[in-house]
Amino acid sequence: MAKPSRLLVEERRRKILDMVNEAGRVTAAEIVRRFGVSAVTARTDLNDLAESGSLVRSHGGAVSPQEPTRDYPVSLKAILHHEEKVRIGQAAARLVRRDETVILDNGTTTLEIARHLKARRVQGITVITNALNIASELADCPGMTLIMVGGLLRQISCSFVGPQAEAMLTQLHADRLFLAVDGFELETGPSTPDVLEAHLNECMMSAARETTVVADHSKLGRRSVYRIGTVDRVQRLITDAKAQPEFLESMRRLGIEVVVA
Structure with a gap:
């Protein structure tokens, strides 16, 4: 089975970032449902985006990067x-x-x-x-x-x-x-x-x-x-x-x- 092109991967990851920016967070399960990818692919996307500093990895998903000057709810x-x-x-x-x-x-x-x-x-x-x-x-x-x-x-x-x-x-x-x-x-x-x-x-x-x-x-x-x-x-x-x-x-x-x- 052919691997997806790098362009498709980047497009999906841009849309993942859009999801995070809109809702403040995203789960791996949501990525699986929306893009029809495996759980492994969803976690890989989140890990790579976290490595680049685009988001912050959390249990089961990711959230927007924290700003040290803002206060956040203890639940987050x-x-x-x-x-x-x-x-x-x-x-x-x-x-x-x-x-x-x-x-x-x-x-x-x-x-x-x-x-x-x-x-x-x-x-x-x-x-x-x-x-x-x-x-x-x-x-x-x-x-x-x-x-x-x-x-x-x-x-x-x-x-x-x-x-x-x-x-x-x-x-x-x-x-x-x-x-x-x-x-x-x-x-x-x-x-x-x-x-x-x-x-x-x-x-x-x-x-x-x-x-x-x-x-x-x-x-x-x-x-x-x-x-x-x-x-x-x-x-x-x-x-x-x-x-x-x-x-x-x-x-x-x-x-x-x-x-x-």
């Missing part, structure tokens, strides 16, 4: 780079020891940390969080103390921010902060699209003995709108194997421990 973030986030969450959870107090910032990567902490059944730990999904995940976890930081609810992230949340954090102390970010640059450090979230994250950094940034490769070398804190306030970065080696080496030269999950 959850499907982006999911496998990498799971591995990062597992590596982060392994750092936590019995009787420690841990702050988990709002984020889909920190949610994976919560899930792995629950699976490990680490006894005597206290978890502080401002995220509703993390609190819900850990609410029935035996041997764990859960502290929920309250305040103004950000519906897009299902998390609490604002002066009340910041005031509560000034009364708390923790051994570790796991900080999920939308951007992490050498010059500006970690950053986020929301000013209230940035203020709260800075309070979290002040409350913890050490800060570990948990970020998949897509967040590295990018800058969002509001800076959370300077890079010298970060002790560790946990990321995935797709991260640029040059960026990771620059982190190490700054004295930041780098863990590749």
